[in-house]
Amino acid sequence: MKAAILSIGDELLIGQVINSNAATIGRILTEEGFKVTSVLSIGDDADQIRQAINDLLDSNQVVISTGGLGPTHDDITKQVLLGLFGGTWIQSPGQLEIIRSIFEKRGRTVSDLNRQQADYPSSSRPLINEVGTAPGLWFTRGDSDLFVLPGVPAEMKFLMENRIRPLLKEKNKGRFIIQRTLRTTGIAESTLAETIGPVSGFLPDGATLAFLPGFGGVRLRIMIAGTDRQWMTEQLNQIADFLIEKAGIHYFAEGDDDLEDVIVDLLTRHQQTLSLAESCTGGLISDRLTNVPGASAIYLAGLNAYSNDAKIKWLGVTPETLRQHGAVSAETASAMAAGIRQATGSTYSLSVTGIAGPSGGTPEKPVGLVFIAIATPSVLHTFRTIMPGDRRQFKERVSSWALNHLRECILNQLKS
Structure with a gap:
């Protein structure tokens, strides 16, 4: 069966809001066996909304729309649908009670505008929204279904999972x-x-x-x-x-597991530990690792040694190494990895030093040059690359590149 996604809101067209709702809806439709034929974004314009809904219902068995169900003057979707499908306004007692409960918890009074959010066209069926004020709406035309949802991501997700997914399963039986x-x-x-x-x-x-x-x-x-x-x-x-x-x-x-998840899992299963000495990545590798639940079992310490003085004072890099080879070199990276491993007693250590740019490069050491070093219980490895991109892209790419080399070194060490 075919399905389409319609996203309504001027904010989507001008780039003010990223359309994360379409991705969530597309994933759920695909999981339930529907072929998503199109994702269409339009503004808060009555003619566009009418035209889009008519066109999409003509060529799809399911259309899911988000946006335009709020209480303000620019939220026109519900009014357009009343004109398109006909009927009169009916108030949902269940949704009105939820609205009252939400406002009571916030210490606020329910206004007439908020009460109107519980209204729905008699040509539709309300989909009670337990986490927000606007109910979803379910219209049918022939063999096609139109589901209209609030644009607030948390409310959309609740309605997709708890109201619409069961209906999708029923509609697409057996596939x-x-x-x-x-x-x-x-x-x-x-x-x-x-x-x-x-x-x-x-x-x-x-x-x-x-x-x-x-x-x-x-x-x-x-x-x-x-x-x-x-x-x-x-x-x-x-x-x-x-x-x-x-x-x-x-x-x-x-699935969604990333390099840091794999590394934390590897080290946890083998009861081993890790320390970091970062420079050009500014602590991003440490940030990625500590975002993984359970990282405290394997991650001992990290030092963001951005200056040469910090490399000398805290990591044991010698002034002579810096004079002869520079801060961005295999020799300095090696000294950084060895220094943090000795200071922490970790099983493994990883260091990174490079030139993020846009200035600071030379013909011999261009912008984007990176060295990492990985100290294991038996050997110290160094790796070199030139990584393109602006400063943020550089840091993200370098962190992934470094974590992957760390993963490979851990695997090789475990095999030996």
Whole structure:
């Protein structure tokens, strides 16, 4: 079955608000076996809203709209729908009670405008919103369903999960879409595609493979549509196993897990620890690691040694090393990693030093030059690269590059 997403609001068109709602709705529709044909964003314009809803209902079995259900003059969606589908206004006692409860908790009085949010056209069915003031609306036209939701992300998510998902399951009985997303890093999209080979050699009917590149690597999304869940699951797992084997060391996780999740898990399972000495990344690697629940079990300490004086005083980098090789060098990175590991007693340590730009580069050491060092129980590794991008992009890319090398060094150490 086909589905479309309609996002209503001037704020979406002028870039004031990022349309995260469409991504959530698209994911849920896909999980329930619907093929999303389009995502359309329009302004708060009555003619545009009418035209879009008519067009989308003509070519889709499900249309999900967000936005324009608020209490102010520019929230016109509900009024337009009353004119489009007909009927009269009815008040939802259940939604009105929720509105009163919300306002009572906030110590506020319910205004007439807020009471009107509980009104819905008699040509629709209300979808009670327990986390906000505006109910969702459910219209039907022939075999097609239109679901109209508030634009507030938390309210939209509640209604999608608790009201609309069960209706989608009922409407699309017997058909499923299942998927897995594999994470790779350290390999370009084109190189990964060449390594995997033609998809016709391993994808059965109803299966698709998408390459999704980003700063941290390339995601491989496998999707299979059909009616036999057991067969689909077996095929999905076979494809995933094939891709993981092809990707080799570049495969590191599945789903939403990132490099820091993998590293924390590896070190936790082997009761090992880590320390960091950062310079050009400004503590970003430490930030990423400490965002992982349970990181306190493996992460001992981190030092953001941005200046040469800090490198000398706290990490034991010698003035002679800095004079001869400079702050951005394999030698300084090595001394930083060794110094933080000795100071903390960690199993592993990682250091990073580089030139984020836009100034500070030379012909011998251009902007973007980075060195990292990783000290393990048996050896000290150094790595060099030149990383493009502005300062923020540089830091994000370097942090992923460094974490991936750390992951590989840990795996190699565990094998030895």
